[in-house]
Amino acid sequence: AQTVTQSQPEMSVQEAETVTLSCTYDTSENNYYLFWYKQPPSRQMILVIRQEAYKQQNATENRFSVNFQKAAKSFSLKISDSQLGDTAMYFCASLTGANSKLTFGKGITLSVRP
Amino acid sequence: SQTIHQWPATLVQPVGSPLSLECTVEGTSNPNLYWYRQAAGRGLQLLFYSVGIGQISSEVPQNLSASRPQDRQFILSSKKLLLSDSGFYLCAWSVNGRALHFGNGTRLTVT
Incomplete structure (x- = not known):
């Protein structure tokens, strides 16, 4: 079974600073994908970044980047130059190719302070 | 381009009434489809x-059921709603893990 763990329930960061959100996962599959999703107060789920497990290079999307440590099963999200619009709940998720099942962590509430 | 439609956006239903939430995807074929619930x-x-028409996997025993009558249509149903069915329901689709998209969600309140 897949599990995704986000142990930090909430974090706060000053505007323009950098913050890292932690995530660990467990899977017996070799082929899987990892995601970070953002859920603002509107509750719409927005894909932030995606990582394919077979790729060693860490994914980046503008101010968002990941630190993917496959052996440690760790997948953290770094947000650089934090903006007020980054305030949201962030979910880490894993998807395996075998059963196409997407599993989410419990999420972390990020607040960006002006 | 691919789009996902989920409706209704908001629903208030009495206990014991039936439920039908619908989700359709456009612009792709044979997507994997999901129903999620999020409590406040x-x-x-x-x-x-669901990985295909008529193929439904249930994760949690409950008062709800799902059906996939067409390739890009996914329906969440209940014959008799319970108070505990209240929540925010999200439909999502993916294709080979390359893209994962969510609908705007349905806020269900059972009274």
């Missing part, structure tokens, strides 16, 4: 997922 301020719970 909490994470997402996978309810059902």
Whole structure:
């Protein structure tokens, strides 16, 4: 079974600073994908970044980047130059190719302070 | 381009009434489809997922059921709603893990 763990329930960061959100996962599959999703107060789920497990290079999307440590099963999200619009709940998720099942962590509430 | 439609956006239903939430995807073929529920301020719970027409996997025993009558249509149903069915329901689709998109969600309140 897949599990995704986000142990930090909430974090706060000053505007323009950098913050890292932690995530660990467990899977017996070799082929899987990892995601970070953002859920603002509107509750719409927005894909932030995606990582394919077979790729060693860490994914980046503008101010968002990941630190993917496959052996440690760790997948953290770094947000650089934090903006007020980054305030949201962030979910880490894993998807395996075998059963196409997407599993989410419990999420972390990020607040960006002006 | 691919789009996902989920409706209704908001629904208030009395206990014991039936439920039907619909989700359709456009612009792609044979997507994997999912129904999630999110309680207020909490994470997402996978309810059902489908890898093809008529193929439904249930993750949590409950008062709900799902059906996939067409390739790009996914329906969440209940014959008799319970108070505990209240929540925010999200439909999502993916294709080979390359893209994962969510609908705007349905806020269900059972009174």
